[in-house]
Amino acid sequence: MPYPIVAAVVATMVLLGIYLSTAAPDLTFWDATELMAAAHTMGIPHPPGTPLWVLVGKLASMLFSSAAPPRAITLLSVWSAALTGGAAAYMAARWLGARGAVVAAVSAGTMLTVWNNATETEVYALSLLVSVLLLVTGEFAGRPDTDDHERRRARALMAFVCGLAVPLHLTVLVALPAAVAFAWRGPRPVWREVVAWVALAALGLSAIAVLPLFSAQNPTLDSGNPESWRALVSVLRREQYAVAGLWPRQAPLWLQLGNVFQWSDWQVAYGLHPFPTAHPVRTALTVLWAWLAVLGLRRLWRHDPRVGRAMLLLVLSASLGVALWLNMRAGPTFGVGLLPKGTPHEARERDYFFVLAFWGWGLLAGAGLSAIASALGRRLPAPVAMLPLALVVVPLLANRAVADRSREPVASLPRTYARLLLDAVPRRGVLFAGGDNDSFPLWYLQQVEDYRPDVTVITVPLLGAQWYRERLAAQQLLEVAAVARWPGQGAVLRSLVIHAEGARRAVRVSTLLERSDRLQLDPGGGWALQGLVYAPDRQLGAGQTGLDLPALRRQRSMVPMGALAPLPPGADPAAQTAQELLQCTQVLGPADSLLVSGCGGV
Template identity: 30%
Template sequence: MDLDRPLLQRTTAAATGAAAFALYLATLAPTVALIDSGELTFAASLLDIPHPPGTPLYVLVGYLFSLLPWETPAFRLNLMSAFFAALAAGAAFLLATRTLSPPLPPDRQGARKKRGPTAAPAGTVPAAATAAALVAGLTFASSGTLWSYATVAEVYTLNTALLGLALFFFLGAPGSHSAWDLRLALLFFGMALAVHHVSALFLVPGALYLIWKRRAGASSLKELVFLLPGLATYLYLPIRASQKPLLNWGDPSTLERFFWHVSGKQYRSNFTPDLDTLLSRGWFFLKLTANEFTLVGIILVLLGLFLLWSKSRQLFVFIAVTVSCNWLYALVYDIAEDNEAYLLPSFLLFVIALAWGLRHVFEAAWLRGKSVIIPVWGLLSLLPVLSVVTLYEENNHRHYFVARDYGLNVLENLQPKALLLTMDWQLYSPLLYLQHVEQYRNDVLSVDVNLLRRSWYVAYLKRQYPGLMQAADDETDIYLKQLELFEHGRPFSPNVIQQAFVNLINRLVEITFSRKDPVYATVDRSEEPAVAQDYFRVPIGPLFRLYDSRPAQPLGPGRLRTDSFTNGLLELDPVMRRVRKNYALMCVNQSIYLKSYGRETEAAEWRQRGLRLDPEVEAMIPRNGAD
């Protein structure tokens, strides 16, 4: 079995991808997920513009997947993630094969075939290299981070697949007999840049590696034109923005706003040099890396890095520099969710080291005969199986209804033509999908209070709810003038802009009440104490309904579907647990509210329900429910 044979490589890569796809399909989320899943599915399904940097290639490819005839648009975009994660697994196998078995001169190929298995020096046992690459590829496929993003709609699996293909061709480019290795590497890399900015971390290490290997870089400059097809997809953003789509995040229709959006201007404040944060994130990433490939896998990765240092110094330096850049970026970029995904490029490169470590052990066993070959090869080949067994419950999203249930819990408790104010992205993102893609409860006027701090979102509200926004023209104009100062970096008064912000929201509430329509909020008073501060809040399901005064009689508690948290079919991640805590807090708020009317028995039941959901909630009871 010779790893250099293209047919064998392609067949094994396809088998690796197929096995990975079967795993992902078996654990695929059936509907919309939390974090950005709802927003991305919405943007891809309607060809709109999502959050920075706009991920134009993801949107365009996602739109094609949204046209599939199966299930719901959310399921189709989840399926897209599974497909590209499987492609990434196949690419990881190919990447490992390229680094393990570079092409040999013709005169050495025949000589190698004549060698007996026990006479083979290190690095020349084809079966060992094949097995090592296969195990490494399957281990990457079943690693926690890639697997978790393979089951929900997100950009990371597409980005990882493109990076894997780019690296496969790139590592064959120096000294290659085919100029197309570098060209294809640049083509796939340009496409990766059109999906996620983390891909840019390969630019400097990649250029240095090429120069080092070729001793010159000028001959490669003309090949940079192959970056353009991928980068050209960014033209989608200003073209589509000029058509005023429903979701027009950042409104990149002008050169200035295009640059803001593509460069992620609104997220620059997330870069932090705070030492405590850096140490905390560093420890988190170390634990994540240790858990990614299991303990045995990490030992083999370390062994592989040592072997790379000894036998392929240039490749080792490329990996070390790229991983260092990746880690530095992930450390200083402080975000609430998706932290693990930012290390996927490093994990992809660690596949190379894992394969080198595996090959070394496989060849050492080969030299000792069948009595050692069979148990060693057999046990190490089970590494992906160990990963699947260890991580299956954590990544099994077949019963992932948390996000959809959250959205339905809110929408089903709202009266017709209700105004909903929220600061919870874990709610608003699924609502974008449910209301705009599935067209459920379009009568509800949903407003994300946090997004209202951006001018593009004010424009979205004007298009979506023209009647409401026209009635608040004066407050809107005053606020937009202050917002323009803020967005363009001109001198502004924080107090003035905050007051204009609050005045606009309160005006929207007043207008809705004047029309005899209901107002609801998930906004905690501690988050925005001046918003709707004069209204009495009654807990209804997972949110509050606002009243002019305290109702004479207690109102019904509403519906609160909590099956996703109580049926034991889904292992909860930290974001899911935050949603569960919200539910528990609202149960306790309902208890406080009912108790204020003397309904002691019902109050006790709701309190116990909240404590069953999250026992820690008793120490976090907010006193803003019914007061």
């Protein structure tokens, strides 16, 4: 068997074992549960809709049907990430030999962000695999031993893969500059080839046509309702999020780049200090991995300048280039004390946007370890010279504790929180939710597992989207006049309450929702805490907070004690928030400090 194939198989199996042992067995927070619901029901998740991912996710749900539904979709990420390592080893074996290629692939695959994306349901593991396949194709097209016929076919395949980026995820295109640098060899393309490239890219792009087909089936999850051309464009352009342009910058450029360096410092050994701030040992290992990447880049450049240029371009375009293009606000843990008070921050850490840069960095660091071993091999016995390769276990050992989603209470907390939140709502009730983490897990339970489908979940941050108001109007929860014309959030919230109460449907409000929004729902009345929700209480004065002690006792008895066990260091902040909200069931009286500090009371 050719040694590149051996390297690919070994790297895939090693990474597959790592990812399988640490993958989430059930639900996780943020977008994962929405994507699970979309894959199982052929629905449309939040813009840009990712229709190709939904199709592949549906195939994964059938292929891994012997596993529980959440695990089946997570296995798509597990296998995608493992195969990414295999593809990388296959490509790198020609530069580093089989042993060095496996080391490079494992180094890249255990960088923290790469590992995190491999163990939950998200689009980034599959998009990383397609990105690396684009690189592998470009590298093949640019080899000196590739004949012109094969070169033309490889370039055509690159064009097709680029077309797939839009229906899958645009992060695939971040790899395009490096892929072109890899492929820059041979005769210049003639115009017929260019026309063929355009046609093949259009063929890949045509996968977006399934979005209106999905929407026409009226799935419960139908974000954007893209049945018209205008609605389809709006979904693809993510217009509901008011995506920032290149200028003005949402944060100073130096701070945006500094944010990238902050996330870089988490990649090699975050488990040694699982906090956003720097730490001498962790940062020293980050610097070591950066130095190894420089050594690896030098070795690749000496092997073939084309390879060195392409890998350097990959890391730069996937890090600095992405930071310039995305124009993000400061991360939630970055810029504190440097920015004026009240400066908007991102809702969560966005390191996953830079996963290709971190993967490329890890690959180069592995090449650096191989370079050191090769240099020592010219002076020392082979067993001794191979010892530096053992350093590849540093990110594996240092990151495992924070990348492991299989441990309790992390493994079961999202399901526990979502079920208890649904159970806190009376039959046929209407729940006002505050965001992704008190909406998406509930949607999954309702749409995939048919658990409490009688509850209508209204996600308040989505009310500004016309398609969402159209859905609420169709459910007779909102007047038609408030659909096309936005009357303001307060008016929409009040209208929703009036319609719900007119239909004799109980209203409940998630404790995750901002208190200011809760007061807009019923400006003239008060709200009683029942645990994970507030209920309207008109015996209280306007804006006052009270306690429904019998309901609190019932909810308190339903919370498994394991759900409140200490979280491991470095756990997802969403898990910490969920535990804080579960603690709201432990409030004992109006003077309890927990009522104010974590449950939105006064």
